[in-house]
Amino acid sequence: MPPTITAFESSPDRGRGQARDMRVRWAFEEVGQPYDVRLLSFAPMKAPAHRARHPFGQIPTYEDGDLTLFESGAIVLHIAERHAGLLPKDANARARAIAWMFAALSTVEPPIVELGMAMLFERDRSWYAERLPMLEERVRTRLGELSRHISGADWLDGAFSAGDLVMVTVLRRLNTSGLLDEYPDIAAYVARGEARPAFRRAFDAQLAVFKAASQS
Amino acid sequence: MPPTITAFESSPDRGRGQARDMRVRWAFEEVGQPYDVRLLSFAPMKAPAHRARHPFGQIPTYEDGDLTLFESGAIVLHIAERHAGLLPKDANARARAIAWMFAALSTVEPPIVELGMAMLFERDRSWYAERLPMLEERVRTRLGELSRHISGADWLDGAFSAGDLVMVTVLRRLNTSGLLDEYPDIAAYVARGEARPAFRRAFDAQLAVFKAASQS
Numbered sequence: 001m002p003p004t005i006t007a008f009e010s011s012p013d014r015g016r017g018q019a020r021d022m023r024v025r026w027a028f029e030e031v032g033q034p035y036d037v038r039l040l041s042f043a044p045m046k047a048p049a050h051r052a053r054h055p056f057g058q059i060p061t062y063e064d065g066d067l068t069l070f071e072s073g074a075i076v077l078h079i080a081e082r083h084a085g086l087l088p089k090d091a092n093a094r095a096r097a098i099a100w101m102f103a104a105l106s107t108v109e110p111p112i113v114e115l116g117m118a119m120l121f122e123r124d125r126s127w128y129a130e131r132l133p134m135l136e137e138r139v140r141t142r143l144g145e146l147s148r149h150i151s152g153a154d155w156l157d158g159a160f161s162a163g164d165l166v167m168v169t170v171l172r173r174l175n176t177s178g179l180l181d182e183y184p185d186i187a188a189y190v191a192r193g194e195a196r197p198a199f200r201r202a203f204d205a206q207l208a209v210f211k212a213a214s215q216s
Numbered sequence: 217m218p219p220t221i222t223a224f225e226s227s228p229d230r231g232r233g234q235a236r237d238m239r240v241r242w243a244f245e246e247v248g249q250p251y252d253v254r255l256l257s258f259a260p261m262k263a264p265a266h267r268a269r270h271p272f273g274q275i276p277t278y279e280d281g282d283l284t285l286f287e288s289g290a291i292v293l294h295i296a297e298r299h300a301g302l303l304p305k306d307a308n309a310r311a312r313a314i315a316w317m318f319a320a321l322s323t324v325e326p327p328i329v330e331l332g333m334a335m336l337f338e339r340d341r342s343w344y345a346e347r348l349p350m351l352e353e354r355v356r357t358r359l360g361e362l363s364r365h366i367s368g369a370d371w372l373d374g375a376f377s378a379g380d381l382v383m384v385t386v387l388r389r390l391n392t393s394g395l396l397d398e399y400p401d402i403a404a405y406v407a408r409g410e411a412r413p414a415f416r417r418a419f420d421a422q423l424a425v426f427k428a429a430s431q432s
Contacts, residue, residue, distance in 0.1 A: 055365040056323050056358065067308040073322055074315035092283040099290035102321065106289055107272050110326040127343035142272065149271040 002034040003064035005075070006050070007209060009039040015210030016175070017203045020072040021060040023169045025205055027076045029198035030165065031083035039209065073105045076162050086162040093158060100156045100163025108146065109170045111138040116173060139179055147183045154192060168193030218250040219280035221291070222266070223425060225255040231426030232391070233419045236288040237276040239385045241421055243292045245414035246381065247299035255425065289321050292378050302378040309374060316372045316379025324362065325386045327354040332389060355395055363399045370408060384409030 007021035021037075028035045044050055046057040053061040054070040062069040062078065069075050077098065080086035087094045115135040122128050146167075150156065155164045171190050174180050180187045193199055223237035237253075244251045260266055262273040269277040270286040278285040278294065285291050293314065296302035303310045331351040338344050362383075366372065371380045387406050390396050396403045409415060 051361075051364075056319070056361050058323070067311060069311055069315045071315045071318035071322060073318040074311070077314065077318075078311050095283060095285055095290070095294050098293065099285045099287045102287035102289040102293075103272070105318065106287060106321045106325070107274070109322070110329060113326060114330055125343070125346075127341070127347065130341075131343070145267075145272050148267075 002036055003062055004036040004038055005063075006038050006040050006045075006053070006059045006061045007206065008059055009041045009209070010213035011206065011210050014214075015207040017206055018169075018173055018175075019059065019206070020169075022202060022206055023072045023166060024060050024062065024075045024079070025202035026165055026169070026199055027079045027086060027162065029201045030196075031079060031085040033079070033083055037205075037209070039213075073101055073166060076166060077101060080162040086165065088159065088161060096157050097161035097163040100161070101166045104163065104167040104170045108142050108167065109173075111135070111142055112170060112173050115139055115177070119177075136177075136179065139174070139177075140182070143179065143183045143186055147185045150185050150189055152185070155189075160196070164193060168199075218252055219278055220252040220254055221279075222254050222256050222261075222269070222275045222277045223422065224275055225257045225425070226429035227422065227426050230430075231423040233422055234385075234389055234391075235275065235422070236385075238418060238422055239288045239382060240276050240278065240291050240295070241418035242381055242385070242415055243295045243302060243378065245417045246412075247295060247301040249295070249299055253421075253425070255429075289317055289382060292382060293317060296378040302381065304375065304377060312373050313377035313379040316377070317382045320379065320383040320386045324358050324383065325389075327351070327358055328386060328389050331355055331393070335393075352393075352395065355390070355393075356398070359395065359399045359402055363401045366401050366405055368401070371405075376412070380409060384415075 005021060005024050007025075008019050011019045013019055025035070040050060040059060045059065050061075051057050053063070053068050056070070058070070060070075060072055060075060062075040069078060076086070087097055115138075118128065118131065118135055122131070155161065156167060157163065168190055171180065171186060172194070180190060194203075221237060221240050223241075224235055227235045229235055241251070256266060256275060261275065266277075267273050269279070269284050272286070274286070276286075276288055276291060278291040285294060292302070303313055331354075334344065334347065334351055338347070371377065372383060373379065384406055387396065387402060388410070396406060410419075
C-alpha cells in the first residue's frame with residue numbers, strides 16, 4: 001500500500017497549487033513513488049480524528065503503516081531521505097539542501113504568508129493601505145537577498161534538491177502579487193521549478209481534485 | 217577543532233536567550249559537544265563575508281571544516297543527526313521528532329514573531345490597539361492546540377528531543393507577553409525545558425556574551 005496524504009477537498013486557492021499538499025505531491029513525483037490522497041473538508045479537518053494526525057488541524061498529513069507525520073516540510077524531508085532524487089549523496093551538500101528547506105519555511109515564507117493574510121483578512125481595515133507597503137518591503141528584503149544568492153544559477157546549491165522544491169512552492173505564493181516580476185532571477189527560478197515534469201504532474205493532480213469538487 | 221557558530225556581539229534581547237544562537241548552543245550542550253563562537257555586530261552581519269555564510273545576513277551560522285550551514289533549525293538537526301541525545305533511535309519516532317521541529321518553526325513561530333514585530337515596530341501606529349487583539353488571538357489558537365496535544369505529558373512525543381528543544385525556544389519568545397500564563401500546561405512545559413542543565417549552560421553562555429559587551 002502506498003502512503004496516504006491528506007488534502008483539501010475544495011482548496012481555497014481554487015486549484016492554483018498553493019495549498020501545502022502540493023509540496024508533498026511534487027516530492028512523490030520527483031522520486032517516482034505512488035501515493036494515495038484522502039480529501040478533507042473544513043469541519044473534518046478540525047475534528048478530533050484528524051487532530052490525532054495533525055495537532056493543528058491542517059493538511060497535509062502523511063500515513064504509511066504505523067507512521068503518521070504532519071508538516072509539509074517534515075513530510076518532504078521524510079520522502080527525500082527514503083528515496084533518491086531530492087537530496088545529494090555527498091553529506092555536506094545534503095546538509096546544505098536541508099538548510100535551504102528550513103530557510104524557505106522559516107525565513108522566506110513567514111513575510112510572504114503575512115502579506116497574504118493581510119490581503120485576505122485586512123483589506124477592509126482602516127490601516128490596510130498604510131500597512132501594505134511595509135509588508136511588501138519585508139518580502140522585498142528577502143527576495144532581494146535570495147536574488148543576490150541565485151544570480152544566474154539554476155538552483156540554490158548545485159543540482160535541484162528538496163530545498164529548491166520547498167523554496168519554489170513558497171515563492172509561488174507570490175504569483176498574483178506582482179512582486180516576483182521585480183526580481184527576474186527569481187521569476188526565472190520559479191518558472192524552472194514549474195517546468196519540471198514532476199511539478200506538472202503534481203499540479204495537474206491537485207487541480208483535478210479542485211475541478212471535481214467544483215462540479216459536484 | 218570544534219565547530220564555530222556565529223552569534224550577536226550584543227544581542228537585542230539583552231541576554232534573555234531569545235536570539236536564535238540559543239537553540240544551537242542548547243543542542244551542543246545536550247549532546248555534550250564543544251563549540252566555538254564568533255561574535256558579530258550588525259554591520260559585519262550584513263557584509264559580504266557573512267552573506268557568503270548566510271545569504272540572509274543573520275545569525276547563527278555553523279562552520280565545521282569545509283561545511284558551512286545557516287538556519288538554526290537546520291543546524292540543530294545536523295547536530296542531532298551526528299550525536300546521540302536529541303533524536304530517538306526508532307525510525308518512526310525520529311521522523312516524528314523532526315516533524316515537531318518543523319511544526320515549531322513553520323506553524324507556531326510565525327504568529328509569535330508577527331506579534332513580537334508588531335510590539336516592536338508598530339506600537340506608535342494608529343492601528344496598534346485595534347490590531348493587537350487579532351495578533352494575540354492567532355497566537356492563542358496555536359497555544360490552545362499545542363496545550364491540548366501536551367495535556368499532562370512531559371514532552372511533545374515521548375522522550376525529550378530536538379523537537380522539544382526548538383519548540384521551547386519558540387515559546388520562550390512569549391515570556392514577557394503574559395500569554396503563556398493562560399496555558400498552564402505550556403508554561404510548565406517551557407519551564408521543564410528551561411530547567412534542563414544543558415539549557416542552563418547554554419543560557420549562561422549567551423548571557424555572559426551580552427554582559428561582556430555591555431561592560432565594554
